[in-house]
Amino acid sequence: MTLVRIAIATLTAAALTWTAATAAPVAGAQHTVLDLGDSLSVGTAPYLAARLPGYRVARFHDVGLHAYDAAAYVSAHGSSLPGNLVVSAGTNDDPRIVSTFWRAASTIVRLAGPHRCVVWPTIVRPPAIGTSYDGLNRALTRVAARYPSLVVVDWVGMVAQNPQWLATDGVHVNVAGYRARATAIAAAIRNRCG
Numbered sequence: 482m483t484l485v486r487i488a489i490a491t492l493t494a495a496a497l498t499w500t501a502a503t504a505a506p507v508a509g510a511q512h513t514v515l516d517l518g519d520s521l522s523v524g525t526a527p528y529l530a531a532r533l534p535g536y537r538v539a540r541f542h543d544v545g546l547h548a549y550d551a552a553a554y555v556s557a558h559g560s561s562l563p564g565n566l567v568v569s570a571g572t573n574d575d576p577r578i579v580s581t582f583w584r585a586a587s588t589i590v591r592l593a594g595p596h597r598c599v600v601w602p603t604i605v606r607p608p609a610i611g612t613s614y615d616g617l618n619r620a621l622t623r624v625a626a627r628y629p630s631l632v633v634v635d636w637v638g639m640v641a642q643n644p645q646w647l648a649t650d651g652v653h654v655n656v657a658g659y660r661a662r663a664t665a666i667a668a669a670i671r672n673r674c675g
Contacts, residue, residue, distance in 0.1 A: 514538045514670060515562060517554060518569025519546040521602075521662070524653060528663035529567070533670060539563065547573050548585035552592075559592045565674050566593055567666055571604045571621070572652060576612040583620040590628040598674030599628075600666055602636035607651040632673045634665045 514536050516522055516529060522542045530538045541554065548570040555562065568589060574582050590599050601621060604614045618637060625631040639661060640646060646658030654662070 512536045513563030514565040514567060516540045516542070516567045516569075517546075517551055518542055518567065519572055520544040520653065521572060522546075522567070522569040524659045525569070525663045525666070528660045529666060532663050532667035536565075536670070537563070545573050546570050548582050548589075549574075552585040552588040555589045555592050559594075562593060562597060564597055565670050566597060566599045567670070568599060568601045570601075571614070571617050572606050574617060576606075576609055576614045576617055579616040579620050582617045583624065586621055586624045586631075587627070590624060590631045593630065595628075595630055598630055598632060598670065600632045600634060600669045600674065602634040602662065602666065603638075605637055605640045605647075605652065632669045634662075634669055636662060636665070639665060 512535055514529075514533065516526060516538055517540075518525075519542070522540070523544065526540055526542065530536075543550065546569075551568055551570040555566070566589070570585070571582055586601070593599050603618045603621060606614050608614070621631075621633055625633045640654070640658070643658065643661070646654040646661070648654060
């Protein structure tokens with residue numbers, strides 16, 4: 482069994498637990514959120530729920546989550562997903578393989594459907610394997626142009642204006658950064674998702 486299949490099996494097992502406990506029909510799910518993401522979601526989680534009073538926030542976090550793992554999760558639970566999805570994925574992806582990221586992001590938004598809102602912050606990370614993450618961010622922008630239900634949060638711009646947030650790894654941020662990230666995501670949900 483490959484690592485991808487193991488990751489998908491792990492995601493699916495955890496997702497089934499979440500689905501049984503918190504799934505709601507889309508019609509009644511306007512004020513429900515699934516926070517699906519990597520280590521940046523873990524850091525943002527304590528602040529996100531506080532910034533969404535009146536919303537029910539469920540979480541599925543995997544520190545090493547890839548975009549294709551997130552797509553597998555959404556694929557396994559499409560009809561039982563809540564009305565809003567926050568996706569933090571791509572930071573762990575190979576920036577040289579933009580097509581794989583583009584397919585995963587497109588799959589997530591397409592399977593979520595036009596009546597769900599997907600909020601996805603852009604990716605901040607130093608170049609890996611000699612390649613920047615600009616290609617993945619451009620792919621995310623292209624997916625948003627195709628699917629109006631995708632709202633892209635300009636995390637790259639926010640961090641560029643506040644470099645003091647960044648940890649030495651160039652990926653994670655301090656408490657002020659996580660609070661600001663949560664505030665921007667919550668604003669996107671309230672103002673753009675309804």
